Amino acid sequence: MTTLDDPAPRPDTADPPRDSARQGRKRPRRRRDLALFWFALPGTVLLLLFHYVPLLGNVIAFQDYQPFIGIMHSRWSGVDNFTVLFNGDPAFLHALVNTLELTLIQVVFVFPAPILLALALNSLVSERVKKSIQSVLYLPHFLSWVVVVAIFQQMLGNAGLVNVFLHANDLGSWNIVGNPDLFKEVLTSQVIWKDTGWGTILFLAALSRVDNDLYEAAAVDGASRLRQTWHVTLPSLRGLIVLLLILRLGDALSVGFEQIVLQQTGLERNTTEVLDTYVYNNGLVYGEWGVSAAVGLVKGLVGVALVLGANKVAHIFGEEGVYQK
Template identity: 45%
Template sequence: MSVLPDQPRSAVSADNLKPLQSKQASNRFLNWLKSWKPTWKQEKYLYVLALPGLLYFFIFKYIPLWGLSLAFTEYSPYLGLFKSEWVGFKHFQSFFANPDFWLLFRNTLAISFLNILLFFPMPIIIALLLNELKNATFKKWVQTSIYLPHFLSWVVIVGICFLTLSGSGIINKLVVESGGQAINFLTNPETFWGMLTAQTIWKETGWGTIIFLAALASINPELYEAAKIDGANRWKQMLHVTIPGIKGTVIILLILRLGQVLDIGFEHIYLMSSSAVTEVADVFDTYAYRVGIQNGRFSFATAVGIFKSVVGLILVLLADRAAKKLGEEGVY
């Protein structure tokens, strides 16, 4: 390669490489289009079926992303987003400097990790038990029964909880009639987290078994036959065939669940909260609603939401990398 005498070799090389790199990128894009064209013709109906889902994510997930800029402005409904004053990271600094931040962080993590520790394994256990049932009619009846609570709103669930656990509820009436003293279930901070977790388990466990039952149905029956020939009983078949067969699904769902570690459900917490349990019930969602939405501080509420999303993204990426190092596929 010839070099101009008045220019350094490195500068000329970099200038010459830019058009070459641009041409290579264009060639790669054209090759991708050529390879995609026959795929489109062969699987066009699958793309058409996927179109409503893609439109949903584009309209309701990607287009609203422009609203994240609220967190960096002093948003005023009268001025609009583009005319509101730009304040940078002011709302994030205010949020992190708040003395309640660590209390909110503790409550949110405690409730979330209780859900991961106690709720996440329950659909797996129930799916494994259902998979062992041989009576198809009884199996369908059990599945339908445990699916039903998922379709009840949290308002109904919390209403049932108040009717049974309040001071004048059914359980306390039985306790008093038996000679005991009424127990303050709903106003006791020590039982609040456990009560939330128990409600989540009752409501969502049945629905969560659907994915795991589908994963169990995909296991090759020949593996069970081979295990039987080797003398494995039902328990060993579950340990050495069934559980390894759904391990990938479990890891992927766990990674995705970690992405929601700070998103524990505003409606459920808000309905169960009271002044007696504020110290253990106040989480990021309720705080953003109380301080941000009710007081008209929309920019501050958006900053809290961005913080939750960033933490969730970091946890997903770390968990995905850890899964790949352990030999699993991961999410990305």
């Protein structure tokens, strides 16, 4: 309680305004983060130039686009280019069915492979052995698809090492690479061989953060190694598995353009065509630019819808997903 005799507070001793104090705290933070900003700027510019600016080119999906006269002078065709999606074009339907089949196969067989391999590596006691095996398993990821396809052809092709050995011992031959009936199986095995080792990195990092006390408590309760994996390890990986599965669904209709193009020669187009190669063949090879853009645009929109839908389902089951509510 103040009285008339109490001196008024001096202006220079009064508490500084909250806004000025907040600004004072932000200035050192800006100076500290300035270097990080400059480091992120080139990547941000490249992302905008090569990922977001090209999205404007989707306008040709609504044009009778002719590359010689450009986007500005091409005739508008409305939704005529999208009729291939709804009129039952046989080539498009074959590409769609093949894409969906490969997507299902890769989700069932390719996606769990890094999880199983990470669990197997995590069970190794010797760190030296674990690191040596990891180094060997990472190597195929750094090979281009040209090299990977060449290796499979040299090993499993009609004139490959396996068939040479079989012929030399009068054991017949195996028609594996180049057999249209085994095309999807060969593609899946190539993806598993190339990327499974690299895919274990995130799962091994997540496993390294699991508290060992949980395993000790489970062992005290009499849980076997299998029970510990089911009740301790997998619940610890559940959030990461859900996140990667949602991201995989967003890219579900892209099943390996370069890998498939390299192996289409000599095989029936109905067996090997997927949406990515359909866009490539109709656009660059046959000049149907508008139709290719329409198919690519719909494919991208379906991917976005799958991510949003899967993320909503993850929220329903109590997971964070790609982004929180």
